[in-house]
Amino acid sequence: MASPDSQHPQSNPEPTILRRFASLVGLLGASLFFTGWIYRSVYFFHFNIELTTLDLPVQSFFIVPIQVLFGDGRAIARTLLALILMIPTLYLSLLGVRVFGDWFASRYSSFQNWVKQKPSQGFWMRGYQLIIEFDPLNFDSIKFLSSLVDESVIVAWVLIILFHLAHSQGVADAQRDIGPHSTLPVVTFITPENRIPLGSFLDKPFDKQQISPGFRVFGTLKPFDSLLGSEVTDGTDTQEPTRVWRLLLERDGWIYLIPTDPTMENQTEFPPVVVVQKSMYGDQMMILSPTF
Template identity: 40%
Template structure:
């Protein structure tokens, strides 16, 4: 929900906790790279070496028993071939090491960025710490299906059809107005994003870090006919 997003520097060194998290990620990544390369070099290569020896023995026996066969010359050339002296195979070995390092590094960066983005989203979702602007939308009553009338806030909007979860809509009825009269459960509508002629608004969560909570997001069409008013403000108005 963050309007600024998560910068690479912020994800790695944006706070003391992020620095500690980055240091731990570096240690775990280095350990994972070491173990992965060890698995490739020892168990995997040992298994391939054992398999090669098992295949090599019957091939050599065939070549000795049939020295004049045209296939025997090819078998002897294959058995005597030293792969460690072949530059292409050495290149593939180096490439494998680089691929392992890059994959683990990208994995670590992905998780660090995801954790920081999740933290930023919760900061903007909670009313007490949110940096998103508070929004007020004024529009004709026949153009929006959710809202309160200026002259009679008690009247629910009517004359609309609905598809989907009716409870989601009914939970918002009567809660369209920002209300900070109760400090324990304030209701403040904030602007999440404004893009491509639509703006997305949501009621900020109370100052409780309950990760099971998820605020509803309302998408509204931004009219270009001058019949709609949108007011943005950093703080809420005083009651």
């Protein structure tokens, strides 16, 4: 006759492989999205553009971390160094949490012995004795809290490292894209005269533009005056240009253009961003090229 234990086998309390894999995928997805969000926030912050106003596709935030972690040799070296430093950091942090937990447990045991030696008189002493009888250190919720603290320490350090990697890569890429090694495409943008106040005439490209009447302005005119007359890439076949217009972003019917200086290697001052609304009438033309 079969025993009751054989008829009702005990379920395995350990999570299955599928549950572990689902948990790992969830944590990996959250980490990738966090990295992509930090990278893009830092990158566009240097151009005074708020990331929440761009309405970028959510799936793109999961692709950006590949560039952050493995985009070039420097990024790979930085990622490997972060992984090497993360292992002893996590070990020391968890060891510190364990040491603190043991210290707290010993202090609590001393407190238990002190309460047991006192007579049960007074409101506070009776409350202490109830806590001693309850013995919260052996309660299941305390054990769960201890595991939760360990996992929180691990997640916190991972997020700190990812934040540092994304932040540093965002700053480096923003500085790269305003210099001679920019990965942004060179743009040639042609629009009718009455669409925007900036822009040189095709028949007289290097003459300072006469602004068409009908435009109004708010704020200071200094940024406008600094760009007026410098809309066309200067230089000749034998002379390298000192100003090249590049396409920073095209999103939601808006075109973001920036003037860059290909002669400056370590440029720290970021250029102004010219935002132009795309026309619905087909009277604009934009040509993109990899080089000037």
